[in-house]
Amino acid sequence: MTRFRHLHWNALLGLALVGWLLATILLGAFWTPYDPIAIDLAHPFTPPSAAHWLGSDQFGRDVLSRAMLGARISFSIALGTVALVIALGTMLGLCAGFLRGWTDRVLMTVCDAVLAFPGILLALALIAVLGSNKSSIVIALSIAYLPSVTRVVRSAALSIRERDYIEASRVAGDTQLYTIMRHVLPNALPAVMVLATSLFGWAVLSESALSFLGVGVPPPAPTWGNMLSDARPYMEEANWLSLVPGFCIMLTLLGVNLLGDALRDYLDPRGRQ
């Protein structure tokens, strides 16, 4: 009973955080306190005050406005990456794990080859080829994360395919595709959900890392990542510059993870009473 209430609170907190983020993004699309990219060289490094609630940066740009716009860009990159990589990775992982044989061997060899590169290095190389914009960042990050998702889903599928109900499905005359969609995918879903929420966090962080390395979303458009990297030289004299995007990332990840866990538990019939 206590555990259930505990879960319940977690879910509410997750919902609140994600809801708040979405509301901010929505609001940011119509209105921000200042123009997020308007430079005001007369007022650099204003600490948080009535005029600039979260202060201003080295060019006098309003941090709150930038964080609001940055939320949209960071969130859409992370969401795009997660959606793409989970869709592809789940498909490939289910095929490899369920069909075994040649499909599995070829897919896994390719995965291992891609995994041999450090993820960020691979993304860097891909962006160099694709050009530095939002959609190429999504594609690059997806390719970098695809092998690990494929592997996790494959291992879930491997254990599920040995269950008797898979054999029962064959006896009933179902096609392999139907068996995968009806039995393997739903039972692999908990693993996929956990993966998706943690990937969301990784995607936000990787985008920051790419911005930090100078190949992220090009300035002046703000993302949490490039705000963070721009703030690095002024860590001591203007700490709000790094604290604001830092907290944004942290709270977003917390919210997404809590919501993901709650969703997973809710979707599992064994947890419902």
Place this chain on the structure above:
Amino acid sequence: MTRTPLLDIANLCVETASRDGAPGRVLLQDFSLDILPGEFVSVVGESGSGKTMAARAILDLLPPGTRRAGGSIRLSGRELTTLSARQMRQVRGGEVGMVFQEPMVSLNPALTIGRQLEEGLALHRDYNRAERRDRIIEMLRRVRISEPAKRLAAYPHEFSGGMRQRIMLASVMLLKPKLLVADEPTTALDMLSQRDVMEAMTDLARDEGVAVLLITHDLRLVARYTQRMVVVEKGRLVEKGETAQVLRAPSDPYTRKLVDSLPQFQAGKADRGADRPPLLCVENASLCYEGRAGWLFGGAPKPVVHEVSLTVGVGETVALVGASGSGKTTLGRAVLGLKALSGGAIKFDGLDIARMNAADMRKFRRAAQLVFQDPFSSLDPRLKIGEVVGAPLRHEPISAFARRLRVETVLSEVGLPGFADQFAHQISGGQRQRVAIARAIVSWPRLVVADEPVSALDATIQRQVLSLLQKLQDQYGFACLFITHDLAVVGEIADRVAVMSEGCIVEAGETQTVFAAPQHSYTQALLAATPPLFS
């Protein structure tokens, strides 16, 4: 002559522990039991009866979330319940040894047998290396592991389940305990290995004067090996006494039910008319498993079934009997077209199942169904019971309404009316097996392959599921290929029996004929290993 008991349990209570100190659910109530030195006593009950709790409480090994709520446990006059954790460790292994149910997981797969056997000796006894080695080899010899000196360097996976259980037994007996607690030591094993383990255990215990507390649900083991027994039902001790007396004249209704639910060995089923037209013909079928797969190519194929021939007539029940690893399950899967043959043919209704066209294959899929051994893995946890049962009807040309009606009818027929909206985790093992049976018969099959359908169930539930299967067979007239390792069950339900050993059918015939005069030495060994309740 009155001797002081070795173990004296008085008024033991076990309950679930709740964090806030509120009284928990009672798992074992007022349990009393005494064992004399060298005596063999059994605790009998079904799963969930609390018998394992009693055994674990002795060694203070209760599972998390449960606690001893009262009572005393005395070993040789010493109270165990007040001992410190450190003193308790001395008792465990040193004075009381325990053998668990699962031989597959109770040995560490990463250590050699020799290392694992040595561990306890090094901890509890002062011997030097050479002495330890001698004792280990001697003990392995006594539990009938051949060439023990050579096997010390072997790892657990190189042994069969029965051998592993005997090795576990050796490791426990090496320390010369006064009491051996055996918790369902043979439940996971087939008949022959079961007998090997029990014989090794009783011989050793008798030689060493060790008392044995046998926890089991199998009355046949109780009858054969123990002098006294107690029966527990739902945490209550319902009957205790001399084994022979209790089994012959049970005074408690629950004990009577347990005794009655035992398959009546060698009863033999009345023949329901000979000369049935053949439905299923297995002709010289051979099957191989792919060897360990390399990166590009599979390894050398490993033969599992070798040139087997078998016929099942329309409406007939044929039992396929054999030890684990004999290939009987593989053959059962091949009959349903789930495994490709490497030689020979399987014909259903005269058609080779490997060469059927798509339309015939669809018909065959509806006509041949499977009931699994493990009721926990055979139902998809994410589907409702109704969806599970209705799955084979997906390819039938009937309306959704007709399908639902059919599912509900079949669920009532297996005794689960109104369960369609439940999930698999909400029902018991016996009920799950009924669901599996409902799924098998929902598409009006002509052949049902039942792969050890009752091996994982308690005796009374076994009884119910078996009679349900027979009732449905009478009603639907399907033929049944019944795969099992339990000969007693065979005697009750099968018209004919085929005995499999190492991939070959070594004997086949009318059940009564085979049981009365087994020709093959393997069949004779199997029959001898099935202990009758009264000898």
